[in-house]
Amino acid sequence: xxxxxxxxxxxxxxxxxxxxxxxxxxxxxxxxxxxxxxxxxxxxxxxxxxxxxxxxxxxxxxxxxxxxxxxxxxxxxxxxxxxxxxxxxxxxxxxxxxxxxxxxxxxxxxxxxxxxxxxxxxxxxxxxxxxxxxxxxxxxxxxxxxxxxxxxxxxxxxxxxxxxxxxxxxxxxxxxxxxxxxxxxxxxxxxxxxxx
Numbered sequence: 760x761x762x763x764x765x766x767x768x769x770x771x772x773x774x775x776x777x778x779x780x781x782x783x784x785x786x787x788x789x790x791x792x793x794x795x796x797x798x799x800x801x802x803x804x805x806x807x808x809x810x811x812x813x814x815x816x817x818x819x820x821x822x823x824x825x826x827x828x829x830x831x832x833x834x835x836x837x838x839x840x841x842x843x844x845x846x847x848x849x850x851x852x853x854x855x856x857x858x859x860x861x862x863x864x865x866x867x868x869x870x871x872x873x874x875x876x877x878x879x880x881x882x883x884x885x886x887x888x889x890x891x892x893x894x895x896x897x898x899x900x901x902x903x904x905x906x907x908x909x910x911x912x913x914x915x916x917x918x919x920x921x922x923x924x925x926x927x928x929x930x931x932x933x934x935x936x937x938x939x940x941x942x943x944x945x946x947x948x949x950x951x952x953x954x955x
Contacts (some may be wrong), residue, residue, distance in 0.1 A: 769953035802890035848884035
């Protein structure tokens, strides 16, 4: 293969990485999450918007509130994981554009329309969320990203001012017993890639 990343790192981030369905009780420290963020903050976003916001669920009260918003078995997963993160898009990211994109002072004004701003926040925040998952893997942890929840309820519980919008919920930690389902098939190159 003509990849610069060595095989062990490829395995850690991709080939051997799995979505964990159970987690051990080993805690995940704030220092580890800081190191993950300090790595993934360099992920690309359009005009350096950086709309991703992360709420770490540390308290029993917050966890209980989140569990109630989850669908089916996802509630039990959130209840059991050592750390849960709510990944959200900041719908007012444009307020930071003068800091984040200083060479183009008019950048903030390009997102005056709330609909355009929300679409951009969701798209770019989702891209950052994917990098965050890779950062979790790079830290030797497993992630269980989920979209099986009542988004309106999560937003009411955790973002009542309407300034952020949930993208996904991610369980984080070391895998527990019976953490893996059988790996599902993947599409091959020729099934995905075409030339124009």
